Amino acid sequence: MKPAPFAHHAPHSVEEAVSVLAEVGHDGKILAGGQSLIPILNMRLASPAHLVDINRVIGLDRVDVGPDHVRVGALVRHAQLERHEDAYAALPLLRQALVNVAHPAIRNRGTTVGSIAHADAAGEMPAILVLTDGVVEVAGPKGTREIAARDFFEGPLETSLAEDEMAVAVRFRRFATGTATAFAESARRHGDYAMAGVAAAVTATDGVITAASASFVSVTDVPTVLDLTEVLGGQEAAAADWSAAAEAVRAHIEPEGDIHATAEYRRMLAGELARRVLRQAAENAATTKGSTSR
Amino acid sequence: MSDMTTDQTTEQLHHVTVHVNGVPRSASVPARRLLSDFLRHDLALTGTHVGCEHGVCGACTVLVDGQPMRSCLMFAVTAQDHQVTTVEGLCSAPDARPCATGERMNPVQQAFAECHGLQCGFCTPGFLTTITAYLDENPSPSEEEAREAISGNLCRCTGYQNIVKSVLRAAEIRTERQAENDSDAAGDAQVEAAARHTPSVNGKERA
Numbered sequence: 385m386k387p388a389p390f391a392h393h394a395p396h397s398v399e400e401a402v403s404v405l406a407e408v409g410h411d412g413k414i415l416a417g418g419q420s421l422i423p424i425l426n427m428r429l430a431s432p433a434h435l436v437d438i439n440r441v442i443g444l445d446r447v448d449v450g451p452d453h454v455r456v457g458a459l460v461r462h463a464q465l466e467r468h469e470d471a472y473a474a475l476p477l478l479r480q481a482l483v484n485v486a487h488p489a490i491r492n493r494g495t496t497v498g499s500i501a502h503a504d505a506a507g508e509m510p511a512i513l514v515l516t517d518g519v520v521e522v523a524g525p526k527g528t529r530e531i532a533a534r535d536f537f538e539g540p541l542e543t544s545l546a547e548d549e550m551a552v553a554v555r556f557r558r559f560a561t562g563t564a565t566a567f568a569e570s571a572r573r574h575g576d577y578a579m580a581g582v583a584a585a586v587t588a589t590d591g592v593i594t595a596a597s598a599s600f601v602s603v604t605d606v607p608t609v610l611d612l613t614e615v616l617g618g619q620e621a622a623a624a625d626w627s628a629a630a631e632a633v634r635a636h637i638e639p640e641g642d643i644h645a646t647a648e649y650r651r652m653l654a655g656e657l658a659r660r661v662l663r664q665a666a667e668n669a670a671t672t673k674g675s676t677s678r
Numbered sequence: 679m680s681d682m683t684t685d686q687t688t689e690q691l692h693h694v695t696v697h698v699n700g701v702p703r704s705a706s707v708p709a710r711r712l713l714s715d716f717l718r719h720d721l722a723l724t725g726t727h728v729g730c731e732h733g734v735c736g737a738c739t740v741l742v743d744g745q746p747m748r749s750c751l752m753f754a755v756t757a758q759d760h761q762v763t764t765v766e767g768l769c770s771a772p773d774a775r776p777c778a779t780g781e782r783m784n785p786v787q788q789a790f791a792e793c794h795g796l797q798c799g800f801c802t803p804g805f806l807t808t809i810t811a812y813l814d815e816n817p818s819p820s821e822e823e824a825r826e827a828i829s830g831n832l833c834r835c836t837g838y839q840n841i842v843k844s845v846l847r848a849a850e851i852r853t854e855r856q857a858e859n860d861s862d863a864a865g866d867a868q869v870e871a872a873a874r875h876t877p878s879v880n881g882k883e884r885a
Contacts, residue, residue: 392709423732487830
């Protein structure tokens with residue numbers, strides 16, 4: 385199918401983009417990579433009267449690696465971030481997750497910030513933003529503001545962005561020294577929407593776990609972080625009680641069933657994935673001396 | 679910037695120019711014209727096939743500035759001034775060679791012909807563009823990598839076995855032709871160097 389008609393706006397600056405949004409209000413939608421938006425338009429699940437195409441806005445395509453954060457501009461394509469060596473060195477979790485985002489042709493076009501602003505519970509990068517305790521940088525007609533990841537996601541496909549605001553960048557926070565991460569998901573076909581996915585971060589000192597947390601893909605309504613420090617803290621990274629952690633994950637999540645997998649299956653799957661990624665992250669945290677952190 | 683009101687009966691047209699297979703091509707189209715439809719309907723380049731129109735099947739994959747992208751998930755207005763390579767453009771690559779019919783084929787096209795990498799052929803343009811770009815990045819993939827490289831394209835005929843073979847064969851052909859091109863270039867350079875250094879014969883410069 386084809387999209388319904390819309391007016392196309394091609395601003396060259398964030399100010400211009402935001403002023404169009406302010407003018408058209410609820411009828412406006414930002415178009416960046418379009419890999420989630422255009423399918424929705426093609427299927428006529430949405431028909432905004434105005435698309436604000438930000439692909440010609442200057443200065444939004446930068447990845448900046450700072451001492452505390454990796455900052456990703458709104459026009460950085462998934463593939464660009466995936467291949468960014470400094471970003472990988474600073475925060476390996478980015479590449480660990482990005483290689484699971486759809487297929488390469490989609491990653492060449494789709495943007496990381498766009499997939500976060502789309503706020504699909506089946507998206508990988510919203511889960512990564514919350515696990516890294518990240519921040520969304522927002523521009524609106526009244527100026528700029530920052531929204532913590534935990535306050536950004538309000539529901540499936542719903543964020544705390546106002547209708548005249550756009551996300552101009554996100555900042556993923558780098559983990560403390562001694563932390564390692566891992567990501568795994570399971571899909572019917574590699575690159576399809578995951579039936580379940582888990583991201584894990586584990587911190588260890590002298591082989592003993594001092595902190596652990598996980599976030600989830602496709603099994604919670606909004607991306608949430610489960611703190612597993614109480615379950616795993618103080619245990620040997622090489623032989624922690626992974627079953628207890630998996631049980632905590634199964635109790636935390638709220639999967640829904642569909643034609644691809646029942647809710648029970650997704651719950652079981654997320655528990656097993658959590659066991660694997662937590663173990664992998666813990667082993668890496670215990671064996672690498674903070675090489676993955678600042 | 680376009681008008682603030684949109685009326686279905688008087689949809690505003692945009693003059694769009696896209697560099698397709700090295701040639702600037704223009705048409706006046708509504709903003710909602712997908713790049714896939716721009717190529718097929720407005721430019722009559724029907725090699726790009728449209729399957730699902732939501733990015734799943736991969737049949738419409740073209741190269742935008744050298745990178746594979748779904749042309750059904752891009753608007754023509756966004757492609758303004760960008761370089762697009764469609765399946766029609768693959769035969770003009772430097773490593774394309776004439777085949778039995780006299781038409782030119784790049785290594786991936788040649789490999790699909792040799793390995794029976796297609797049956798009905800509907801999905802093939804998307805595979806050809808995807809694999810061509812992939813081999814530029816990874817010139818000698820393993821079988822597993824070849825399978826991963828085509829994981830974003832659907833084929834309902836072949837069962838993929840012969841497509842995987844085609845990827846591996848394309849890598850071989852590509853390497854062979856690159857060596858030929860290199861030795862041709864080296865040969866040309868030698869001839870030029872010889873021409874420069876050969877002393878004049880009978881007082882005449884060698885051509």
